Amino acid sequence: MAGMFGSVDSNVSNSASKAAFKQNLNKVYKWYTGGFLIFVVVLAILEQMGLSRQWIGFIFLLATIGLYAGIGIMSRTNDAAEYYVAGRRVPAIYNGMATGADWMSAASFIGMAGTLYLTGYSGLAFIMGWTGGYCLVALFLAPYMRKFGQFTVPDFLGERYGGNLPRFIGIIAAILCSFTYVVAQIYGVGLITSRLTGVAFELGIFLGLGGILVCSFLGGMRAVTWTQVAQYIILIVAYMIPVVWLSIKQTSVPVPQAIYGFQLEKVTALEKKLTNDPKELEVREVFKQRSAALAEKLKDPANALAADRAAAEKKLADLKAANGAASEITAAEKALAGMPKDAAAATKAWTAAKAGADTKSRPLNGMPAHATQYAGDPNGDAAAQKAYDVSRRNFLALIFCLMVGTAALPHILMRYYTVPSVKEARESVSWSLFFIFLLYFTAPALAVLVKFEVFSVLIGTPMDQLPAWVAAWNKVDPTLLSVVDINKDGLMQLNEMSIGGDIVVLATPEIGGLPYVISGLVAAGGLAAALSTADGLLLTIANALSHDLYYKMIDPNASTARRVAISKTLLLVVALAAAYVAAQKPADILFLVSAAFSFAAAAFFPALTLGIFWKRATGIAASLGMVVGLGTTFYYMVTTQPWLRGIFGVTSPIQLWWDIQPISAGLFGVPAGFLVIILVSMVTPAPSKKVQELVEYVRYPNLKAS
């Protein structure tokens, strides 16, 4: 079994054995996919025979994590080339699948369709940004990095720009963006595990961590690659089944991607109807009044709080005096205990409550019309024109940052070191994007289908006849889904429902009326997405520390075995550190993920591309460029993003540059990086002959052939 994924000593250098290796892989993964489908079918039959939901959850969790661990054990290795780059023999198509899984995180799998549901057209920035970036990978980086043929991204910076400084900055940047990203993945793992099985969040984190570690710890890149392929197959099957089913249910066509344009038309018509529906207006009026009342209180929080407290105390006293029902007394006591402690706390709580009420007093529960591009109106008054301009500008800026960030994330670039040749590196990017495309062009369809279901089925349903999944998810987590009859008409209105984005994917099987085993499958798919990304990220961090920092900078004489051992130890330490941070449930986790893209874009993209395409780029310039790019991005985020402002104690008023949101800070960092590298290179001595030869070397797949 150990030889299944290529043993260390087998020499796969000629094309015949390469083909045999690929054929063997085809066979293994065909059996694997078939086996997995049979496993799901068997579970479905067991469910019909009365297997409980919790058991289905447990079986899914243990079976998939056990599977990943099994692959890890089968491909364990201590060889450096195997450990760092999977022996450089991963065929293009499999590297494509592995990159797909590496790339698609919990945010892609669970969060994206939800974002599209909530924001409509604006959410497409993520769809375009996270796919179009691969054009930059293919045209500017992957083939050249493969030709360079070392182990990590800082490796390239170190060799191309000479000296330890560029390498060291590369290490810092790689760790900065990978660590923020991996914390989010482990958080996702904890969330899904605890949902799937009902165990505590922290326990869920450590269960998932076990699965990640067995795999990457034992076999490094080799184990991670073959596990990621397995994880890709699970996650794509899990994503497709419910969407296809929902599409058949609504339109009787099993290709949701081709047909949802017509559903979108219906959604748009329903949106128009709902905006002017008298019942909806009634609910919105209630929220408007609540907002006005809160605004009144916020004018003088101290007195308003005192009045509120007095009223609550009086109510409790009255109830007690009148011998009220025990439940009413407890409720009144709870209300009193739940009051803000002082005026500052009251201001904070009321401001948040007012913002919530303001959103809910807007049409469509505060969501923009699904198909409408950008806020505001180019033909409206000055304010509407400005809103339109700003919204469009931010849409384009976000796409830019996500694309350039995609092309600079070290854990993705590292994957192209693992293919056998430059030619296969190019083809591999093609496969990567194809496999990512399958999920990304389905997500907008899912969002529209779910929206249609909510608008056409849920709205107007009597509160006591809502489908069972509404109550079930409300019980799991009220922030995901809660329904309150605001205008007390016994019917559900759109603005009476609060929905969290994550539920769109997680609840689709139930919305479509599928058995619970499919819900388990979807959760397992989300788990696969989070685990595969975490694997790749942890490996990137551990390699940056062990290979680049320790081996290249501290002890160049370290033996291979020692390097791999150090990498494994670091992997464990980093994983535990990430789990510790994730267990604290840090506030703005989604922001952190997007920030990682801006950081990677500003730090790596200018230095890497100029390093390949401009021989004149010098080491000092690249170091300065990376620092300035990263610094600009960091400065803009710290001074404009509320959560970071809090951490760093920034109190100056928020000064947005051209109204660009902090999430797109890379928009300033990337050009700053390019500019500094170009200008400084002009005034510093040209790189040495050796470096110029290296640049020539990476430009041609084979220089010696002619």
Added chain:
Amino acid sequence: MQQISENHRRYWQKNLNITAVLLAIWFVVTFVVSYYARELSFNFFGWPFSFWMGAQGSLVIYCVIIWFYARYMGKLDIEHGVQESED
């Protein structure tokens, strides 16, 4: 010792040309179409056209760009004798 011949220079120039052309297509599909999204909202099989471009059209074009580049460069490698040997 590696030697950069006229042949190599031509190969690199062609590579730069195709990169520039594909990048221009990428730019138009991504930024120009999105910039004029509101104007391009005629009905396209149910979708407003720019919505469809953002959700599917641009993705398909990205895939084609990368696929074409891999194919083109594979041929160019052989044409200029810089392909990797199959040993």
